[in-house]
Amino acid sequence: MTGPRYTRLVQSLPATVPFVGPETQERERGRPFAARLGANENGFGPSPRAIAAMAAAAGEVWKYGDSVSYDLRVALAARHGCTPEHIVVGEGIDGLLGYLVRLLIEPGDAVVTSDGAYPTFNYHVAGFGGVLHKVPYLNDHEDPDALLAMAEKTGAKLIYLANPDNPMGTAHPRAVIASMIERLPEGALLVLDEAYVELAPDGIEAEIAPDDPRVIRMRTFSKAHGMAGARVGYAIGARPLIQSFDKIRNHFGMCRISQAGALAAIEDRTWQAYMRLLVDGARKRIAEIARENGLTPIPSATNFVAVDCGRDGAFARAVLRELTAADVFVRMPFVAPQDRCIRISCGPDAELDLLAAALPGALARAAKG
Amino acid sequence: MTGPRYTRLVQSLPATVPFVGPETQERERGRPFAARLGANENGFGPSPRAIAAMAAAAGEVWKYGDSVSYDLRVALAARHGCTPEHIVVGEGIDGLLGYLVRLLIEPGDAVVTSDGAYPTFNYHVAGFGGVLHKVPYLNDHEDPDALLAMAEKTGAKLIYLANPDNPMGTAHPRAVIASMIERLPEGALLVLDEAYVELAPDGIEAEIAPDDPRVIRMRTFSKAHGMAGARVGYAIGARPLIQSFDKIRNHFGMCRISQAGALAAIEDRTWQAYMRLLVDGARKRIAEIARENGLTPIPSATNFVAVDCGRDGAFARAVLRELTAADVFVRMPFVAPQDRCIRISCGPDAELDLLAAALPGALARAAKG
Numbered sequence: 250m251t252g253p254r255y256t257r258l259v260q261s262l263p264a265t266v267p268f269v270g271p272e273t274q275e276r277e278r279g280r281p282f283a284a285r286l287g288a289n290e291n292g293f294g295p296s297p298r299a300i301a302a303m304a305a306a307a308g309e310v311w312k313y314g315d316s317v318s319y320d321l322r323v324a325l326a327a328r329h330g331c332t333p334e335h336i337v338v339g340e341g342i343d344g345l346l347g348y349l350v351r352l353l354i355e356p357g358d359a360v361v362t363s364d365g366a367y368p369t370f371n372y373h374v375a376g377f378g379g380v381l382h383k384v385p386y387l388n389d390h391e392d393p394d395a396l397l398a399m400a401e402k403t404g405a406k407l408i409y410l411a412n413p414d415n416p417m418g419t420a421h422p423r424a425v426i427a428s429m430i431e432r433l434p435e436g437a438l439l440v441l442d443e444a445y446v447e448l449a450p451d452g453i454e455a456e457i458a459p460d461d462p463r464v465i466r467m468r469t470f471s472k473a474h475g476m477a478g479a480r481v482g483y484a485i486g487a488r489p490l491i492q493s494f495d496k497i498r499n500h501f502g503m504c505r506i507s508q509a510g511a512l513a514a515i516e517d518r519t520w521q522a523y524m525r526l527l528v529d530g531a532r533k534r535i536a537e538i539a540r541e542n543g544l545t546p547i548p549s550a551t552n553f554v555a556v557d558c559g560r561d562g563a564f565a566r567a568v569l570r571e572l573t574a575a576d577v578f579v580r581m582p583f584v585a586p587q588d589r590c591i592r593i594s595c596g597p598d599a600e601l602d603l604l605a606a607a608l609p610g611a612l613a614r615a616a617k618g
Numbered sequence: 619m620t621g622p623r624y625t626r627l628v629q630s631l632p633a634t635v636p637f638v639g640p641e642t643q644e645r646e647r648g649r650p651f652a653a654r655l656g657a658n659e660n661g662f663g664p665s666p667r668a669i670a671a672m673a674a675a676a677g678e679v680w681k682y683g684d685s686v687s688y689d690l691r692v693a694l695a696a697r698h699g700c701t702p703e704h705i706v707v708g709e710g711i712d713g714l715l716g717y718l719v720r721l722l723i724e725p726g727d728a729v730v731t732s733d734g735a736y737p738t739f740n741y742h743v744a745g746f747g748g749v750l751h752k753v754p755y756l757n758d759h760e761d762p763d764a765l766l767a768m769a770e771k772t773g774a775k776l777i778y779l780a781n782p783d784n785p786m787g788t789a790h791p792r793a794v795i796a797s798m799i800e801r802l803p804e805g806a807l808l809v810l811d812e813a814y815v816e817l818a819p820d821g822i823e824a825e826i827a828p829d830d831p832r833v834i835r836m837r838t839f840s841k842a843h844g845m846a847g848a849r850v851g852y853a854i855g856a857r858p859l860i861q862s863f864d865k866i867r868n869h870f871g872m873c874r875i876s877q878a879g880a881l882a883a884i885e886d887r888t889w890q891a892y893m894r895l896l897v898d899g900a901r902k903r904i905a906e907i908a909r910e911n912g913l914t915p916i917p918s919a920t921n922f923v924a925v926d927c928g929r930d931g932a933f934a935r936a937v938l939r940e941l942t943a944a945d946v947f948v949r950m951p952f953v954a955p956q957d958r959c960i961r962i963s964c965g966p967d968a969e970l971d972l973l974a975a976a977l978p979g980a981l982a983r984a985a986k987g
Binding site: 251252253254255256257258259262263264265266267268269270272273276285288290291292293294295300303304306307308309310311312313314315316317319340341343344347351352353354355369376406435436438462471475476477478479480487489490492493495496497499500501502503504505506507510 | 620621622623624625626627628631632633634635636637638639641642645654657659660661662663664668669672673675676677678679680681682683684685686688709710712713716720721722723724738745775804805807831840844845846847848849856858859861862864865866868869870871872873874875876879
């Protein structure tokens with residue numbers, strides 16, 4: 250009896266997992282976290298109208314979801330000034346990134362990203378045999394010029410840029426993105442990950458003609474809309490590219506309850522405005538807590554704050570370990586020199602109170618080694 | 619400005635969609651269906667406990683789902699007499715079939731299935747460049763001997779068999795499956811799609827050692843559990859094969875609400891027993907309606923009944939068209955000679971009443987041509 254015959258590519262892949270989830274950590278620790286501030290979830294939660302819509306949809310879940318997410322795409326198109334044919338809805342940005350990489354990348358193809366940017370994108374590129382070329386961050390920002398130069402040099406099919414960035418929370422003004430698009434090498438597609446852009450200050454969100462074939466934008470209900478567990482992302486791009494997803498996507502892959510929740514969330518503009526206030530307040534509070542402890546918050550355009558712990562990665566990792574031991578779930582950048590920071594997600598005051606209480610001791614114990 | 623550079627494989631793929639959803643048909647028709655009996659959904663709906671669990675989880679959807687679906691896998695392992703390491707949870711059987719094909723199939727690899735069996739499996743095989751070899755049904759059953767012979771001849775890496783079968787609803791006794799596994803060619807993996815098996819008579823559900831490396835079983839919450847829109851499927855197989863999914867799957871792809879609903883559903887054995895009665899009653903009612911109209915119901919081990927319309931595919935398609943025009947959503951097999959049938963999903967009496975009312979006229983109009 251032999252086992253299955255895997256592809257050569259799969260045989261070469263490591264059994265890596267981009268992220269260890271907080272539930273896995275809780276099982277390993279043997280107790281739950283008291284504050285959940287590590288995964289850039291949004292502890293303020295979804296719109297009450299979205300919650301009500303999801304609860305109401307539970308009884309209708311015997312029906313498959315609409316395979317083309319029509320009503321949601323119509324609402325999103327109205328919001329973005331495009332047509333539904335410019336939008337594909339998928340199982341979170343993670344799912345859409347997987348589809349996009351599958352559409353473009355075959356073994357050996359070059360892809361450019363920043364060293365320390367979103368690991369799940371890298372996971373998908375490796376999973377389809379692409380070759381990643383990474384450029385360093387510049388002053389805690391992703392570096393458009395370096396990305397472009399590397400794309401030119403390697404003939405990259407894809408360039409990944411998140412604006413605002415994760416894990417640093419920094420952002421480029423829209424003019425920088427516009428200039429980057431103008432300077433893209435022929436045949437290079439910019440993946441503009443805008444997971445956090447609804448929470449950014451004015452002047453960050455790019456203005457891109459929907460039919461521009463040089464860029465695809467990724468959006469999500471996981472961050473500003475507080476629906477990470479619903480798995481609803483969408484991509485905006487030129488119609489031929491968007492249509493190509495239909496060749497490979499899991500057509501009936503969307504949860505019907507999530508579709509109903511996303512539709513209600515996108516229509517609740519009051520909650521969206523309130524969320525910007527809530528997140529801005531939490532960003533300021535996290536920055537305050539950092540400064541009270543002699544640390545430096547990096548200005549954030551997202552629902553998290555990277556806090557510079559002032560020393561090297563080993564020290565920040567020790568701080569993270571101590572916070573975890575104090576039941577506060579946070580994460581940190583993987584790559585130097587960004588790994589001098591810990592990354593703290595916005596959340597309600599009660600959770601930030603726990604952070605404030607735990608941080609001084611964590612820093613003291615980390616400093617002692 | 620050029621567009622993206624797709625892979626050679628993607629360029630060769632047609633823009634096919636395995637199924638057109640009922641919502642799409644409703645938009646094209648300009649009015650809703652009155653009876654939704656076409657997609658093998660389960661109109662009796664999920665366990666009330668599952669509904670309550672999903673409604674309660676809606677407020678917690680700001681959290682990502684557990685990336686390893688731990689609690690659900692523990693409950694499923696207890697049910698199936700295996701360990702959680704023998705189980706992977708994914709975005710419906712459709713999602714898991716896509717992952718499985720990606721693990722094993724590279725361009726040119728042979729795959730064997732029955733002509734007219736599940737189109738979404740074929741879609742995934744084509745999507746990864748596999749070469750499909752199809753064998754005919756035998757007396758409205760999938761034909762294990764023919765599948766094995768074709769696998770031997772082509773060196774197939776994968777053999778697909780659904781037991782019970784869709785779209786015919788027929789089933790093989792477990793001894794036939796056991797014998798088939800014993801006779802598998804070296805290096806061929808049997809994909810045993812058991813989407814409907816909880817609704818089958820005794821003696822159908824296969825007994826397979828969890829660590830048997832020759833077979834992977836596919837299960838779902840979409841049919842017996844009435845949760846098609848939640849997108850929860852799982853695969854049971856040998857640990858190395860199950861672990862290999864971690865190399866490529868969308869780790870945070872599961873909806874948190876769906877996870878909560880599935881856990882409640884698997885624990886509600888009262889509802890499961892009730893569902894078997896409800897579905898059996900609906901099967902009998904559909905068979906009765908068929909016979910009253912001079913048609914022949916094919917004995918079903920599933921939550922649908924294939925009804926032999928007694929003539930050719932063109933006639934059955936005309937019946938289908940007339941039923942659709944009468945606001946009754948049904949589907950039919952795609953391939954001759956099975957396409958002499960229409961396929962009617964089980965549902966509550968109110969929906970079957972509409973079918974009973976519409977069928978005589980539909981048959982009469984179809985007969986007139």
